[in-house]
Amino acid sequence: MKNLPNIALYFPISAGTKRPAVKNWQAIATDDVKTIQEWVAKGMDIGAMPKAGYFVLDLDVKEDKNGIDWIANNRPTLPATWTAKTARGGQHHWFKLPADVAMSNKTDFQPGLDIRAAGRGYIVFEGSYEGKPYTQMPFEGEIPEAPQWIIEDAKAKPAKDKFADDGSAVLTYKGAAVLAYNEAMKHANALYEAQNGAHSWDDAASELAWYTAHLMCHADTETEREELQANYLTHPLVEDLDANESGRGSNKLDQKLNVLEPQYAYADELEEERESAFFASTEMLSKIEKLAKGSNTSPWAVLGHSLAMTSADTHHNVLTDPDLRGSGASLNFFLASVGNSGDGKGEAYRVGRKAMNLDSLNIQDVGSGEALLKLISDAQALEEDTENEQEGKTFTAKSSVFVRSDEITDFATKANRSGSTIFPRLLSIFMGAELSNNTVGGKANVSIADGSYRCVFDVDVQPRNAGALLEHQQSGLPQRFVWVSASSDKSKRLSWRERRELNNVVSELGWTNPFPEFVPTTTYVMLPDSAKDELDQLEAERAKRIDDYTEDHDGHLSLVRIKVASLLAILHGQKFVSEDIWKLSAEVMRHSAKTLDRCMTVMDHFVTKEAIGRAKLNATIAHHAHKQEEELSQADMPVAQFAETVVLPKIQEAGKFPKADVNKQFRSNLRTKAREAMTWLVTQGLVGEEKEGRTTYYLAA
Template sequence: MSEFESFDVARVLQLFADRPIFGGTAHADDDPPPWADATWAIPDVAGLSAHDAALAYAKAGVFIVPTDPTDVKNPGSLLGNRWQDRSSIDADRIAGWWTDHPNAGIAADVGRSGLIAFDLDCDERPAEMTDDVWSALQTGAIHATRATGARAHYVFSCQPDEFGNGAGVFGRWGEVRCSNGVIILAPTQHPDAKTKRGRYGWRRTGDVPPLPDVLRALLSAAGNNDDPKTPAELLTFLAAHTGNDAPSGLQGHLTAFAKAIERGQSRHDEMTKVMAWAFREAIIGRFPAQSAYDALKLAFYRAKPETKGTGEFDRIARWAAAQAETADPETTRRRVNRASDDETFWSARPALADMRQFARARRVGPWAMLGHVLARTVSAIPPHVVLPPLVGSHASLNLFVALVGRSGAGKGGAAGAAADWLGTDPEAFLATLGSGEGMAKVFAYKHRANGNSGPWTQTGLRVSVLFDAPEVDNLAALTSRNASTLLPQLRSAYSGEELGFSYADPAKAVKLCAHRYRLCLTIGVQPGRGRALLDDADGGTPQRFVWLPTDDANAPERAPSMPPGFDLPRWPDPPANGRIVSGAEPVAMLATPVELGALHLLDVPDAARTTIDAHRLAMLRGGVVDPLDGHRLLCRLKIAAALMALDGRTDAVTEDDWALSETVMAVADSTRRSVVDVLVTNAEAENLRRGRSEGVRADAAEQIKTDRAVSRVAENLLRKLKASGGEMARADLRKMFASRDRPFFDDAEAALFDSGRIDKAPSDNTGPEGFVLRLADQDASK
């Protein structure tokens, strides 16, 4: 029988007044309800029996449910299916329960108690959990579920039954308990105490803080990150998706999980990512969802057998199924097809197949090695070789590549592998990227003829340079300088336009004419540090790069044999009539404008012409197209030309070159989007952190302002009491204060009373102000 079924009407009314009751209401004129600002405190129950601990919890306002010790996590094991109507804070009732069941476990009816618990199912902090979320969890009352590690209930106060038990974004790491939810409390014996070091115990007791905004955001974001499915809904999901078009595709997910565990990655986090994608592929019919569930469950518990039976895997599965159902199937198909396209690309030509094998033999990412190979290949093509003027003027082959991977992921290794595999004539000249003004000086320098008395003249050093910036931070540092010209100069170099500055000092005025130099660039980018490039999107800088990953998700267990290197044939020298001065070397003509007749125009396929022309026509007519796609198409055409040269041809880009280049661009698009996604996620976390910090600062400033006002009113109150002879009716005294100070009167009065500086006695009046305030002896005598 619940409190509301009792005939003790006074007790019922007291319960309504003292604590929030599930299904109860506040007085009509109370806004907010009287318990809205209640302060919760978890008692220290160390050393108490279950009976005494249950009473201590109830006294603190936690609604208690006894549970059968043989089924301790089931809140209905003793009270039945309507346990949520029978949870109680009544001391007599609780004492009766433990008299009848002295070994009963203690369950807290969380939501009815005005609490919410985040049940973290990970032994350590999840790698994907942001600092803000982790820090917010640490501010709560912490009730551990293991002897060591991060597994615990992180408890906060909220409005009664404010939330359901949907975990929102938190669902990837555990569960959330609120309305009709329970957690088992210490000193209850953990059912896995002997097998999994399970132990219930409070690590932090005392005041329970309100639910932090950063955690509230995880729950309110559930609309965009669907709540996990129920167990029954998961069974329906597994039964619904039975397609089996590509059963071997499941092996890739198992391999990815196994490799991640070998690298020491979090088992929970990795399974969360792998299962979400596996279920997405099950939805489009590649393999049955049930097969994915069974195989991944086996792999999950093989990685840590002692956790079997905890329900951790099923929680991940229920979350992953919900995520998979909200994902766009077409996006999933594009990714799957890209994997198929990747294989078609690498097997299309012997040189490409050997390159991938070489990369895997050296344990570097094939796409990263390809990026370096393409840059080296273009560096070996003379600068007078150009693309036809499909839009505007002739286009240079100058190529920029961004290699994306975490620190230590093999960007440098890929560069070394490319240098070892590809031989070029002439050999590529490598230089570290510096300032915009300094780029031209790597190609040529100025000096006086005939010693120091002659006119200034320019001497060429080389016509081709492969610049490298191993870390994008170097680029960020260079572009952050005042009046930096680096990015504008790079954009000009990408198009093969004239480089150099009109300095008053002729010693600095190095000039590189259009299509007289070849400039390629490779740059290393950590996913979270790509802002230096992406922030210049309006200028079109990131769209001029080919973004390629340094990883290799399908790397074989055993490195393949090392194939031989590949020597790129030397590009034919231009005819004598293609030079401005007969017999002059290209390095001597860097500052001499090129004549159109000296350019070598590569032919391009009709498919490329049609695609580029259609985009340009739509732009001219004001159609709804992305203007930056023009950069993408030019970038694709440059890749096609590099693939042409790598295939030993020097005359024309073919339809096959153009088709293969789209696969490279699909990888590039995906890689660039992944960098953007990481930056967006980091920015959102930073905004949350900054907003929280600003809120704390604002609260602190407001508190200081309030404290000063209370102090001022308290001193004034003492003076007025002394002036009135040391005693005065509270109501009369309060009226003597200005309206701006009255809000602080109660706090000032309480502070003086608590410190013993005033006494408070009832008067003949009634109501909250029916008191007389008197100066205490020490203040009256001053």
């Protein structure tokens, strides 16, 4: 184990098997020799996952297929490389990928040939034992680049889709996207050939751009990606949209890629590594991850709710660093927890609340600006009364307002009622700005001073319903939220025994707010100088690219990050933001942007599909209306005109028209006239008539 090649990450495998010894094997995989030797000393075998840029060609030897023989008979000899003989007589050949080529796992891309690629692929490493040992073959030198035939064969014959127990195909994601792409291409072709109107073209281009972008993000090679892009940009429908509407067609593809590409900027395995490193970076974050896994829910969502409750538990006189804005900003905080139905959004909130142990929070669900102002006003009155009564004693009243909604559509339904002002109010509340109204809860001319209250907004969002927030994008409201994913990897769900074991280790965070419950004077959570320098530079760059007519949503994102960093510091028991906490806040913001992108992607998908559905429905209605109008006109025609203009073309097209087909070719209100017309055509010598058995045919003259 002392001379391991720097081409793989290694992890423990249960002795005598091919199964990883731990569920999170990708997260713990390492190239640290000491760690690997410790696993071996414990009696474990070792698995190897190729690093990025490498893969393993796995030659199987079985009764029905022999990869070694297949290459010997059909392809050039493999170059010398790091190679191992497997326990069953097969071979593992390691290769380097060309710079512009990506590779994914493939099974039987040729008889007996598999590929184990970076991320999710692995092999049992030499020295392990599965009935017989895995042994290394002699090799010295650099790992060679893969022969071109392997790249071409793997691309030309991808792994087949598997089949479910009922025999139905279970498509891979890319396979499903290919089918959808083909349908979108057919739809675009048909509309263009029919010259069916620019509005329908616009919808068709959106649909085609959507699936083109998906396939471009999943392309195995740069060449495949370029071909997909060229197929879209050179489609005549897209070219016409570009010519008539200043690049409208090609812009659609750019828009879809801008939404999709951030999601695929990091491979899944790298995302997992980043997440594991983030939650392992501090004891507090590690506890949050354990609590989340103990309930099979998302650690990001639990962290988000924990930050929201940290904000609610921190007195309103605690503000952000004043150096950047001239004054400190409120720590009022907005959270959107994103997940489909059944993903565990409610469970993540429950875990977060239990972990923070803040049962005294004033948690409410409101649907109007007036109701929210009343809650804040009442909380202020409670604080003033308690302060007067408790002079010189510990302050115990919770003066903050925690607005909680378990579904954004329910909240939006109430908020969008006539006269409701809650969405505009949220913009002011985020900044801790002054709030006022003529009447609130029976009180006249209620006014709440700037920075004198704490309010947190915590809402669950299904991605396809995110439009309830995203429709306020122009105002910058969505950019004021931290978006966290409540979806967890269901393939890594823990058993009840594993969850119980985790819950025995940690059941709550044991958190204590470093600030007292009542802070009598303004107090700031200061940032490190390096963070302020970074934000200054961003501000200078923004100033160069925006003008007086541009809404500066990036400024909201910077303020959100400052709030996240401040709340992370408080969650870690600190009254200031350290360099490390500032770096961690960047990871939270990156996750937030990725989650928001996911919502926008799903929304874009459903809006596009609904628009296409409406266009198809409108086209169908128009078609039937036209047919009905045409049939009414035909019913009023004289028999001779009907015969020459309607019936004769059908007979000429068929060449040999069965008399019995009148019922199939004409609606009931025209059948009698059609029979009269055919008789007239025969008498005029325009068509012939013959019998074959019992069937009478009309023949074109």
